[in-house]
Amino acid sequence: MGLFILRRLFYFIPMLFVFSVLAFAVMQLQPGDFLSKHALTMSADTLAQLRQRYGLDQAPWVQYWKWVSAILTRGDFGTSFETQQPVFAHLFVNGNRLGWTLLLTGISLGFSWALALPLGIYLATTTYAGRKSPFSSASSKASGSRLKYALHALGTGTRWATVRLINALSTASLALPNFLTALLILWLLVAVFQVGARYGLGISGLFDAKYVNAPWSLGRLLNFLWHLWPVVLVVSLSNMAQLIRYMRAHLLDVLGEPYVQTARAKGLEERAVVYKHAVRNALNPLVSLLGLWIPLLFEGMLVAAFVLQLPVVERAYWRALATEDQYVVLAGLLFFALVLLVGNLLSDVLLALVNPRIRYE
Amino acid sequence: MRRYFSLLLGLLVVVAWTLPLQAQDATLIPNPKVLTQDQFPDGLGTPGGSVTIDNVDNPRTFNPIIQFESSSDAVNRHLHAALLELGSQDPNALAEAFEVSSDNLSVRLILREGLKFSDGEPLTADDVLFTFNDVVFNPDVVSRKTQWLINGQFPTVVAEDPLTVTFTTAVPFPPILTNLALQEILPKHKLAQFVHKLNPDVPAGTFNEAWNIGTPVEEIVGAGPFRLASFVADQQAVLERNPFYWKVDPEGTRLPYLDQIILPVVSDDNVRLLRFVNEETDIYGPSPEDLPVLQQRTQQGIRVLVAPQAGTRGDNFFTFNQDAADPDLRQLFHDVRFRQAMSHALDRQTIIDIFQNGLAEPRFGPGMSAAFFFGVQDDLNFPRFDTDLDKAASLLDDLDLPDSDGDGTREFGASYPNPGKPVAFELIVPEGSRVPISEADFWAQDLATIGVEVNLNPISFNTLVGRVSGSRPPDFEAVRISIGGGGDPNLAADVYASQGPLHLYKFSDAEGTDVPDYQREVDDLFARQAVSTDANERFQIVAQLQTVLAENLPLIWISNGQGLLAFREDRLGNFVGISLDATIVNSELVFRRDLAQ
Secondary structure (H helix, E strand, O other), X not given: OHHHHHHHHHHHHHHHHHXXXXXXXXXXXXXXXXXXXXXXXXXXXXXXXXXXXXXXXXXXXXXXXXXXXXXXXXXXXXXXXXXXXXXXXXXXXXXXXXXXXXXXXXXXXXXXXXXXXXXXXXXXXXXXXXXXXXXOOOOHHHHOOHHHHHHHHHHHHHHHHHHHXXXXXXXXXXXXXXXXXXXXXXHXXXXXXXXXXXXXXXXXXXXXXHHHOOOOOHHHHHHHHHHHHHHHHHXXXXXXXXXXXXXXXXXXXXXXXXXXXXXXHOOOOHHHHHHHHHHHHHHHHHHHHHXXXXXXXXXXXXXXXXXXXXXXXXXXXXXXXXXXOXXXXXXXXXXXXXXXXXXXXXXXXXXXXXXXXXXXX | OHHHHHHHHHHHHHHHHHHHHHHHOOOOOOOOEEOOHXXXXXXXXXXXXXXXXXXXOOOOEOOOOOOOOHHHHHHHOOOOOEOEOOXXXXXXXXXXXXXXXXXXXXXXXXXXXXXXXXXXXXXXXXXXXXXXXXXXXXXXXXXOOHHHOXXXXXXXXXXXXXXXXXXXXXXXXXXXXXXXXXXXXXXXXXXXXXXXXXXXXXXXXXXXXXXXXXXOHHHOOOOOOEEEEEEEOOOEEEXXXXXXXXXEOOOOOEOOOOOEEEEEEOOOHHHHHHHHHOOOOOEEOOOHHHHHHHHOOHHHOEEEEEOOOOOEEEEEEEEEOOOOOOHHHHHHHHOHHHHHHHHHOOOHHHHHHHHOOOOEEEOXXXXXXXXXXXXXXXXXXXOOOOOOHHHHHHHHHHOXXXXXXXXXXXXXXXXXXXXXXXXXXXXXXXXXXXXHHXXXXXXXXXXXXXXXXXXXXXXXXXXXXXXXXOOOOOOOOEEEEEEOOOOOHHHHHHHHOOOOOOOOOOHHHHHOOOOOHHHHHHHHHHHHHHHOOOHHHHHHHHHHHHHHXXXXXOEEEEEEEEOEEEEEOOOEEOOOOEOOOOOEOOOOOOEEHHHHO
């Protein structure tokens, strides 16, 4: 396994190289000289120096080489023309952007999986009309008791309502664009619940103003949690709907397999059949999806960051796109490429952990 | 008269009584600026508390010389002070007195004794000389120096002693007092190291990178009411009171009243409105369409100020780049008939009614604030090229722009370099604010009906500024933008004079070749008004200037919006004015009402 991970890490090098060439080519396709857009705030000398430093007056491959060699030899990702800061500091270090991105994305990832998997399992194992539920061993009608029948009807009705509710919510979350969900949450908090007027609570950002510069304390932690939940909801909601559907579909597939029948036939409890035999196998395709999932979360964070005003890498990247801050955009693209690669590696490793048949030796 | 006399006497007694008190405050200078009672509309305040105002973006720089956008200004405006100040009866600021020589060629200013920057270092004539001779007039530094150019020359600035500075010009230059009020004095002890001519170790132009947003906050000092306490990117900037500030209220209380100004970074219009309604922020610059929401909430202590209380905004306009790279468009944009047609196709009143809730005046010529400045009604009889689509279409017909293929869009005729090419241009608009985009879209639809295709492109404001003025020739075809008004009409030379740094409609005029006749007349009028010492004569020249511009439409003026500002009246006292970007102007006077109770 260790060797496998090492080998995969080694593959990152050519992959990142290809990514960097692609990213650079895309930037070159943009019309105009990006430095001229900043001429208003820089003197002619500064501009000339920057042009020379990045070889902007030279052929694209020379520019590319200067950029890449500066990264490899000095860890220098260039300068943000907007803020006159080194790109690495601007995009990742200032305001602890990378730290917040990883923390928020991690929490959202955990939340979406922790909620989506049980819901998917519930949807797959729950039937509410006509068909036999895997959890009820006998049909109530057969028992003939009116009370039992009524209870069963009530149970079926509740299940029917729950299933419909989950379906409706997941469809809605899939259909609603992230930014609208974010705005809706903020609007509900302000206009309906009046959290500011009633409880003095703020909206958007990660903290109320008084806690931004304060040292960590219980109050700050609680305030952070208050600001955290809309972020987690917005980032995970749309992806979660998909995850629920995947989980349900795969589990239904697996539940129809002969070995599940065998497990039931040998008298295993239904719970054990589902969780020990069926779910573990249904998870395999989902785990391999994780590689794609992580970039999706970063994409969700991009929108959340913009509406919810989060101090994350995505927001700085977004602004760099809008202001055509070339070296920041390039560093951002490389970062997202790395996220994709790490996500894939992670999903391969996890796959081996959950599936004993997979070994990378 | 007797009453005034006794009042004055009473005031003197109060001042005399507070003097020993002030002496105890070791950091207060011997002769602070004592504000008069009438400058406090809600009475004197109680020190303490804070005000929270959302800033539209991270500041780009803490360097006030190179700032060109409101997100930096929202922070920097509170950190610095100038020699003189506008808008109060006593124009003295860092200078305790000034005199203009009888020949109108020089201004001599005496600085207050014992002035200190916010880090406690003394502020002397040396800092004034540094600010002007080494920074503002320095060719290496990107600054608003054109307003200081008089026939191509800067004033000479010399110091007689550490407290006396004299500005001398070759010809009388009335705008100099306004200019002095707009130029913050910078600390030489912090910034000299970044100026190549004082520190040859650094390359020329280093100053433009000084005081960037990564600079430690202790390095950023000024003589304004507040100083920078902290800045966290994407979260907030916090300003704290400057303990060395040089103004006191009539009772001798050191200003500012507020302990802090908190400026969270919130870059979305909707979220800023929600946060204001949620009582998180105290001040909000609404769009006209937010008014119904806010006016419902007046009982919650929200008050909306509308011009003229809130001051007037500058001009909003469309303009064409007469140096555009496309030869056909360039030829077209040069023709005044085309610009007249564009003005005829613009339904200003409907735009104001729909998108600005009627809260604006249609504009047919430049504002320039001349009326405000000279104290007369600004009802100049500009030539008006008002809404008339038929007129617009017939003007376009005259310009050899037939719709030869009958697809509804005109093509360039044989008199253009590329006959047969559709008449289309890209219109860039600042994204993020709704009104400009709606206006541009509305105009584009009307233009489509007369066969002109507009490609509307909303881009970030900073990118837009870069494309419009970042290179020569600039990289745009048409733009919708606003330029703030206020102050001396001479400031409008930035835009309309050939040499102006914001002469965005035809930067090539600066080269002096191919300058249209009307532009030569404009330049001549600007030069004349700048040296005219007779206010009436100057007003006449400015009026003529405005008429020439209105006839030739280098800009397609849209409207002069009224300033709008919402604030929490239950919390803030002495809150009187705003600027274009809806932030506090008189931050040293504002106090928290809830603390006083």
